[in-house]
Every structure is written in structure tokens, then in C-alpha cells.
Amino acid sequence: MSCKKSYITTPIYYVNDVAHIGHAYTTIIADTLARYARLIGEDTYFLTGTDEHGQKIEESAKIRGREPQEYADEISGKFRDLWDEFDISYDKFIRTTDVDHKKGVQKAFSVMHKNGDVYKDTYQGHYCISCETFFPELQLVDGEFCPDCGKSTSVVEEESYFFKLSAYEDRLLKWYEENPNCILPKSKRNEVIRFVEGGLNDLSITRTSFDWGVKLPSEFNEPKHVMYVWLDALMNYITALGYGTDDKNMDYWPARVHLIGKDILRFHAIYWPAFLMSLDLPLPKHIGAHGWWTRNGEKMSKSKGNVVNPKEVADAYGLENFRYFMLREVPFGGDGDFSQRALMDRINSDLGNDLGNLLNRLIGMSGKYFEGRVESELVSKYYQAELDEVQTYMDKLEPFIFELQLHRFLEELWRPLTVANRAIDKYQPWTMIKEGKTEETMALNGLIATILAKVSLMLHAVMPKTTTIIIEALGFEVTTENFEKYIRNNEILSPFTITKRDPLFPRIEEELLVDARLEAIKKEKEEAEAKKAKLKEAKKNGTTTEGVALIGIDQFFQTSLKIGTVVQAEEVVKSKKLLLLQVDIGEEYNRQVVAGIKEWYSAEDILNTQVCVVANLKPAKLMGMKSEGMLLAAKDADGLCLIRPEKPKTNGTPIS
Ligand code: MSP
Numbered sequence: 169m170s171c172k173k174s175y176i177t178t179p180i181y182y183v184n185d186v187a188h189i190g191h192a193y194t195t196i197i198a199d200t201l202a203r204y205a206r207l208i209g210e211d212t213y214f215l216t217g218t219d220e221h222g223q224k225i226e227e228s229a230k231i232r233g234r235e236p237q238e239y240a241d242e243i244s245g246k247f248r249d250l251w252d253e254f255d256i257s258y259d260k261f262i263r264t265t266d267v268d269h270k271k272g273v274q275k276a277f278s279v280m281h282k283n284g285d286v287y288k289d290t291y292q293g294h295y296c297i298s299c300e301t302f303f304p305e306l307q308l309v310d311g312e313f314c315p316d317c318g319k320s321t322s323v324v325e326e327e328s329y330f331f332k333l334s335a336y337e338d339r340l341l342k343w344y345e346e347n348p349n350c351i352l353p354k355s356k357r358n359e360v361i362r363f364v365e366g367g368l369n370d371l372s373i374t375r376t377s378f379d380w381g382v383k384l385p386s387e388f389n390e391p392k393h394v395m396y397v398w399l400d401a402l403m404n405y406i407t408a409l410g411y412g413t414d415d416k417n418m419d420y421w422p423a424r425v426h427l428i429g430k431d432i433l434r435f436h437a438i439y440w441p442a443f444l445m446s447l448d449l450p451l452p453k454h455i456g457a458h459g460w461w462t463r464n465g466e467k468m469s470k471s472k473g474n475v476v477n478p479k480e481v482a483d484a485y486g487l488e489n490f491r492y493f494m495l496r497e498v499p500f501g502g503d504g505d506f507s508q509r510a511l512m513d514r515i516n517s518d519l520g521n522d523l524g525n526l527l528n529r530l531i532g533m534s535g536k537y538f539e540g541r542v543e544s545e546l547v548s549k550y551y552q553a554e555l556d557e558v559q560t561y562m563d564k565l566e567p568f569i570f571e572l573q574l575h576r577f578l579e580e581l582w583r584p585l586t587v588a589n590r591a592i593d594k595y596q597p598w599t600m601i602k603e604g605k606t607e608e609t610m611a612l613n614g615l616i617a618t619i620l621a622k623v624s625l626m627l628h629a630v631m632p633k634t635t636t637i638i639i640e641a642l643g644f645e646v647t648t649e650n651f652e653k654y655i656r657n658n659e660i661l662s663p664f665t666i667t668k669r670d671p672l673f674p675r676i677e678e679e680l681l682v683d684a685r686l687e688a689i690k691k692e693k694e695e696a697e698a699k700k701a702k703l704k705e706a707k708k709n710g711t712t713t714e715g716v717a718l719i720g721i722d723q724f725f726q727t728s729l730k731i732g733t734v735v736q737a738e739e740v741v742k743s744k745k746l747l748l749l750q751v752d753i754g755e756e757y758n759r760q761v762v763a764g765i766k767e768w769y770s771a772e773d774i775l776n777t778q779v780c781v782v783a784n785l786k787p788a789k790l791m792g793m794k795s796e797g798m799l800l801a802a803k804d805a806d807g808l809c810l811i812r813p814e815k816p817k818t819n820g821t822p823i824s
Pocket of ligand 1: 404
């Protein structure tokens, strides 16, 4: 399945949000393919970029009080910075606000129009801004909500240009049928076929309700219309190669693979090939739709606060370990769960035990017995069976890459490592050397080095820096020539002296990322448990949870509480705290109450208001004044307030 030119693309990312693990996943798969294609000597062009037009972006900018262009510049820059930090080997980073891109889209519009596929009409439909898509009423959930994202749709009626998508039904179905691998994984192709067989409506490809988009070509004289954002966005795959401007790199077309997520398959597998047919351009070789990442089993969303930030993960666990994990953990096309536990297990087990340890064992054995020297000439004399076994695994690997089965690729690539680790355990070099079998021991080291060399070359596209370290320790370099030599032609390694180095994958014992959400859940749980324990303790002791003794109702009624009205109030001059009050509680004489409330109430505030009085307290003296009751009040960090009846009540009404 090898072709000379390899054009590999990611989706272009919307600039209404910063990058998350899903974006990183698509980009890392594409980067791996591009690196592999380059390594095997293909002329490779790798494209990524940002999708910057449309109502969604216009609104995101508006909410933040920004101009769309300035806002797009900022977020697009963040994507680019992240990919640079992640060493993504893109050849071009396209932005849909690039002048050349806009020219290319206009050209495509004119060509499709000239070819009779574009006509003007009016459109009435339910539009989801979030998905930038119209939906027929029948597809709406509860007659209103978007079937894809669940957000509310709005009814839009506007004049629009249409693309005759319906005219392409048969040709699309023929393409799917004649190219069984055009959509990967194959199960997704069946979904698309069923959708197209259900019938296609023509597609509205211009909008008049907003203006943040590519204008129609001037010959149309339609200043109110801008291109539908998906038409604009999909064209990036050819405008990036110079379509509509200098055509400079159009010989990379058709794409070897468009990498996308499953949510945007319809656009890529139906609209895009139809547009290309209308433009008389060849169709992409593969469209690869991966699944979605969840976190600890849940959908990621900002509101849940469980969105995985790829940079944080890479910083904590190592970028290349993260790459390995993502590609190894989930079958392409399936959904995958991000959990730190799974990531740690992969690092400790696959990378640390199987790969890193093998290098350590080679360093150890060759250092101890041969002063670091490793020679492979005699490997086939002693270990032909192992070499043959490794070769059968190696021969099967490449197709997995271009069929996008990267998890299988990595799984199979680990088999030679098992052969190597098993050989050490089986032949026991420490015994062989004691028995004077020097040649056999050296050959065993040669076998280990050969296996490490082959695995590292194949793994290079996934873990470029790590494998370069291993390969350099084995005395050669990562080049296409060496790939030919050691992988395709099965040549033996030249003798070399290995140098000691630190372990490549230090063991990770605990989760390195603070998961704010899980922390919050843990805290909540701990608090609930503490509360439960307190309740249990209180029950046992016959107290409230604060340790106050429980009383019976009869004891409560021993306190006489009454409604009263403050009929006289004056400040106690010498005191900062006290007011001297006369309170009518329905008795023949008023009660004198000295209340410590002056900090919160003036005499004037409290005069002629109703209060709750403890009426059967033994009289006491405060600053020489008799007090014959107490007012009910509540005091917290914000201060004190009196407890009062909600509505006026007759003085003396008992409180129960
Ligand atoms: N702008 C369009 C693509 C236009 S391509 C001509 C777009 N952009 S996006 O930023 O919303 O999404 C980009 C990619 O990220 C999609 O492939 C999408 O599937 C992927 N992901 C978004 N969330 C994801 C996960 N939680 N998990 C995996 N990938 C997900 O769509």
C-alpha cells in the first residue's frame, strides 16, 4: 500500500476553545503517520491548522468583547504553540482567514457553479449554531434540540445558494463500494452508506444572517452572502496545496488520509467527496474516523470541569509516554477512557518493564562481560529460531499503520520484545558465561541489540526522541537508509560499544496530576463520612452533633417564651453594649430588659418593634440595673439579629 507521495491531514480546529485531549489525539495520530511515511522514504506533506469563520466563532468573540479576527489570531496562535511544544512535524499550518485560502474557496465556488452544481433559492430550516448545521425537523429532539449536540436550534429563513448534493448519491455509493477502505474503520463506512442510501438533500452553502466568513466571488455580486463554514473549512485540504492560487503543491493531492473524529465523519465522507467530484478532483484515499475520549468513564465537558488538558498530562508524564498511551490504549474508531491509572500502568509495564528494562539488561550484560562491546555476527548461528520468530512479527507490522490500526501495530510490535526478554530468561547469560560459553553470550547480546534496533526503528514515529536515544546507544542513527538496512533487508548490526545511561522510564508510583474534580468528590465524601460519624457519636451520647444534651419536650416547656413589644428604649450611656428596654409582654406591668445589642441596634431602631422574650428567667442585675428577661437573638460572623415574629402578634402570645 505504499505510495510515493503521502499527504496527511488533521481537521482544522475551531478557534472558539483551547486545545483538549481530543484535538491532541487526532494530531498525534496524524503526526505518527507522517513521521512513519517520512522514515520509509515517502515524500510527505502534513497539514494542520485552524477553522476560524462562522457564526459560532463570531459569537464567541462577541461574548468576550473582541473582534473576530483578533480573537481568532489569539486562539489559533495557542494551537500552533501547543503543536510546536508537542513537536508536531506539520509542514503547513493553515488558517481559514489566510488570504490564499479565501481565494481558493472562492475559486472552488466558481468552478462548482460553472459545473452546474450551485443554484440560488431560499432556505427555511432549523439551524444549530454550535454544530454550524441545518437539521430537518424530523431529526430534531423534542422538535427543537440538535440531534448531535443537544443544544437548542433556531429557525432560520434566508436566501441561500445550494449545492446539488442530491445529484451525487449514486456516485458516492459507487465510490464507497469500489473502495472498501476509503472510510476507516470499516464499520463507519457502513454507517455512511446507510445514511446516503436514506437520500441526500441539497446543501445550503451560503449564509446571509452573519458576515464572518469568506465572501462570494465578486462576479456573483452578492455582498450579503458568505460561504457556509463547512464548505470553507473542507476546502482547506486543497487550498493548503495552492488550489486557486499557485497550485504549487497540488501534486500531493489526493490525500493519503484525512484524520478526523467520528463526529465530523458525515462532512468528510459525504460533502467533501461530492465537492471534489464537482471540482473534477480525485478523492482522498482514506478518511479515518477515531472515537471519543472520555474521562474516568464520563463525557468531558467544561461544565463538569473534567476536560483533560493535554499539556498538563504531557508535562506530568512525559510527552512521548502520553503519545504511546493514546495510540496503544484504544482501538482506532472506538471510544477511549483517559485515566491516570491506565496511563501509569502503560508506562510502568509496557515501556518500563518490557522496553526500558531490555535496554538496561543489555547495558548490564555487555558492560559486565564484554566492557560494553556488542557484536551481532554470530546471532544467526545460535539464535536463528528467535530471529525467525521476530521476523514473522516484523513482516506484519506496516499494514497496521496505514490501516490506522495503531493499537494493533503497537501490540504486535511488543512481541519481539517478549522474544528478547524470554531469551534472556531462557539462556541465562550469567550461567553461560560461567560455563565459558563466551561466544553464545556475545551472540545473545547481539540478538537483544538486533531486536531493540528493529523495534526502535518501527517505534520511532510514535516516540521519536526516546527511540533516537536507544538507537544512538546501539551505535547507529535514525535514517531512511538504516530503516531499509535493518528492517527491509534484515542486515545485522555493526559492532558497537554501548554506554551506560539512566533508565528511560523511571517507575511512576502515584498519580501525578491533581484531578480537581476527583479531589472535590473525595472531599465531599470525606465530609459526608465525618458527618455520619458525628451523628453516630451524638446518638450514642444522647447529645446533638455539637455535644449539647438532648432534652424532652416537657423540659422545653419549662422555658416560657413570649412575644412582646419594646415600648421604651434608651442607651446605657456608660456601656458600649447595653440598651435598657421596657417590654410589654401582655402582663399588667412592663418587663425591664437590659439587652447587650447596642452594637447592632440603636434605641430608636428597636423602639415599637416586636421581639421574643424569655419570660421566666430569674431576674439578674447588669451594671446595677435589674433585668427581668432576655431577648431571643442569633449571632454569626456577620453580626447579631433579633428573632421576631413574621407578622405582628398580640403581646404575651406564647411561643412554642
Ligand atoms: N472545525 C471542525 C473541523 C473542520 S475540518 C475541515 C471541527 N473542529 S473541532 O475543533 O470542534 O474538532 C476537531 C476534532 O477534535 C474533531 O475531529 C473532533 O472529533 C475532535 N474531538 C473533539 N472532542 C473530542 C474528544 N473528547 N475525544 C476525541 N476527539 C474529539 O470539528
